[in-house]
Amino acid sequence: MYYNTILESSAATGPVAPIAGGVGGGIVLIVIVVIVLIYMKRRRRKPLGDRVSGENQALQIVDRNVSLRQGGERQEGMYINIARASRQSSSDTDDVIPSRLSTKEPGTDDSNTYYNSFEILTTVKIEELKDYIKRKQVNEGLHSEYKTIPYGPQHPTTIAQKKENMPKNRYKTTFPYDHTRVILQPTPGSPHTDYINANLVDGFEKESCYIASQGPFKHTFTDFWAMIWQNNSRKIIMLTNLMEVAKVKCDKYWPEGGKPIVLGRLIITLQTEKERAAYVTREISVEDKKTKEKRNIIQYHFTAWPDHGTPDPLYLVLFHKHVISDHSDVESGKLLVHCSAGIGRTGTYIGLDALYEEGRVTGCVDIVKFVKKMRYSRMNMVQTPDQYVCLHYALLEAFTMTDTKIGKDQFGTIWREIDIDKQPINHQKLYKEFKMLEAKKSEHGKSEYTAAVSPENIEKNRNKSVIPSDNNRLFLTTYDKGRTDYINAVQAPSYTKFVGYLTTQLPLPDTKMDFWTMIRDHSSSTVVMFINEQTEAEFVYATSEDTFSCGSFTMKITKREKVEFDILSCTVVLSRKDEKSREIVIYCAVCSGYPKPSVLCKLVNMISTRVSMSHDAVTVVSGDGAKNCGLFCTFANAVSSMTIDDNADIFQLARLLQLRRPEFFADFDEYRLCYEALNFYLESTNVYANF
Known part of the structure; x- marks a missing residue:
């Protein structure tokens, strides 16, 4: 630019004296x-x-x-x-x-x-x-x-x-x-x-x-x-x-x-x-x-x-x-x-x-x-x-830049002030912070979305208003014949890695193969999904067979289990001809709207062990690739920030994600939930630490 x-x-423009x-x-x-x-x-x-x-x-x-x-x-x-x-x-x-x-x-x-x-x-x-x-x-x-x-x-x-x-x-x-x-x-x-x-x-x-x-x-x-x-x-x-x-x-x-x-x-x-x-x-x-x-x-x-x-x-x-x-x-x-x-x-x-x-x-x-x-x-x-x-x-x-960083010791007090604030929403401090977040979003012109709106890709987008810009979109490198390098997905930072997450929409019937290609090309071995009903996850594991195919890929389900808080876990072995197979673990949270703080905390705890053992990016999936994806990534980053630096700046963490996808945090309730979930997490860890 x-x-x-x-x-x-x-x-x-100095004064001019008249000459008579x-x-x-x-x-x-x-x-x-x-x-x-x-x-x-x-x-x-x-x-x-x-x-x-x-x-x-x-x-x-x-x-x-x-x-x-x-x-x-x-x-x-x-x-x-x-x-x-x-x-x-x-x-x-x-x-x-x-x-x-x-x-x-x-x-x-x-x-x-x-x-x-x-x-x-x-x-x-x-x-x-x-x-x-x-x-x-x-x-x-x-x-x-x-x-x-x-x-x-x-x-x-x-x-x-x-x-x-x-x-x-x-x-x-x-x-x-x-x-x-x-x-x-x-x-x-x-x-x-x-x-x-x-x-x-x-x-x-x-x-x-x-x-x-x-x-x-x-x-x-x-x-x-x-x-x-x-x-x-x-x-x-x-x-x-x-x-x-x-x-x-x-x-x-x-x-x-x-x-x-x-x-x-x-x-x-x-x-x-x-x-x-x-x-x-x-x-x-x-x-x-x-x-x-x-x-x-x-x-x-x-x-x-x-x-x-x-x-x-x-x-x-x-x-x-x-x-x-x-x-x-x-x-x-x-x-x-x-x-x-x-x-x-x-x-x-x-x-x-x-x-x-x-x-x-x-x-x-x-x-x-x-x-x-x-x-x-x-x-x-x-x-x-x-x-x-x-x-x-x-x-x-x-x-x-305003100072929005909160120390671990002060966070509980700050949250209580937020929680008891019953003023009209326009006067609430956190709402003003959210409006400031909206005002600082990156602006992209139509010319910056050429791949997403091209004739061969436009129908691959579940929500036509949530699409990746050309500079931030994720590229596929080994797509099958008749496909393109496009998928509605963006890379996002974790707290410790510049590319820590791959955030994408729930695949459409025509983009299931693109999803698995992304998993393969970008070496992601952990998937977190937010779905409304279990049937929405059919493309992953809701099948009567232990083995099924999708394009050039073959998936074998080796383990299924229901975890607490309506979280389903599935282990899939992904393979493609002449390539070494790899194991993918999928954590699926079923929620009609936004997940509860307890669900977010459980998901972060489950992926933290896997992330610590590998450098792979975590794939985060939601209906349109924005709602709940930005929430989860920001919350997970805030938890890491509290762990590493004893403080967290949710406002700036959200801004860093919005650089990649401005549609993250489309409404105030989602932003507020991030604060609530982090307080829930800190209270939970303090309780466990006292045993």
Whole structure:
């Protein structure tokens, strides 16, 4: 998706004194015109580098003046000539950097560079940020604005390009600037040991509070950890996976649990590791062998950045919120942030962190100015236009996010307040929260549902208003002849896996085979179903034969039993010619509307054991693939959150699911039931714990 801007431009609007004739006034006017013409002529003759330098100085002056605007007052218009220097658009990776020493594309002529006058208005009030971004959507304005920011090497990188240091650079066109590079304490007796591909970056009113680094090689692990120790870094932000698109993006610089590694004079030990859907936290202890000093370091590893493009801002903001809410080390040193090259994702995160602090303190943000500020310290920070857009939306998300997280100890009290609230529904606190959930749903245009509404697939949808978007739909890969890759299903996150659930509609007579193909293709071995009557489950196991067929599949029922709370359990062996058979366990809850809290709790308990033994996604089935599916997944995630982190944020958990299918939680009763069920679960576990 592309977002655009309207760049405000106008003629000067300052006061004009009337000239009442007179030769003196005419002469003054002529002199002014001549001076302006001479200035413009000389400006055109200046080398591009000198012009950009002068413009940057002028921009800094204007930015300082603009940042003084408070309380809604608007300064007089300020104008400056800005070079529209074209540059190559980067791909959505952190390692493709144009190899050149200026922002100019090959073949361009400085003398033909076009100049125009624009009003410099880059400071935005937080309460106006949403409307500001909307205006920027016109004509790809944010992309255009991004292109006005100097790109490519702007300062010397002499040290990085020395022969002895080149092997320490992951990418041969991304080097740290000499004036801000991190200088390691040299190893005695070993020359050329003060270099690492990393820069110091200023934050909001804090100098050199960030370290922006590339992902380390195996042969730079010692340097990497020495940098962490030297700068007293207690938090590491990692924004890349070790492998992406079959390429090594970063080497694994932390040990396995229980197996310390020794790097130089440091002993590194992994203490704990907690996995969530979009990130992993690792507690690491570091000990100096000589001094015996020990430090605890937390690595926050964001794993949901797609190979190409940018993550949904909600995931990034929730990750950032988790990082800043952790005050385990109030005296920590510089925050280390790295991805692969240490510029694109790294710049985006640092921008979010620093600008969020700026907005929180001042009520305003200046995104353009801060990106320029970062690029003064390290080249090409916020590497692509899409990352620039993502930064805007992440800031909007961060500033509008409310605190809806509830601790385990407080949840019972909160639920009792909800349960006794007998005000008109429009005045109830939880109902207002639900309406806020509805207001934040993703909006998809008709053009984003091409597969679901195509002639060959339209009749495969039980409810024509609940269909998957092209970006979120689940694909079949081994469909039979005459079928397509379409099924009305979406992937959804669990609390610990980015793809923890496959949510789908109850199959139609014509889509039974597609259902089993999905189970096979996506390696799901556990199914949770919500049905109105037992007869609705006929396609699964209501048959007089122990073995039956569906297309190219053969299913053999090996076990049937009725569990408590009207839950039926069935074990099916699924096989297809020339393929290894697999065992599927189906839990079927019979309910006329929404399931009772006791049923939801029992289902979660039953699948938790199976999920802990495998990494397979759980398939969740309901009539239209939305009602009860979103409820179950959100409730299960809330239970996991309470177990892992001793708190739960039902509101944000529901939002994350709605990113995949906006039709989840269509009414308030379903949303309220999620709170009720979680309270029931906590009370039940507390009772059992007291025995």
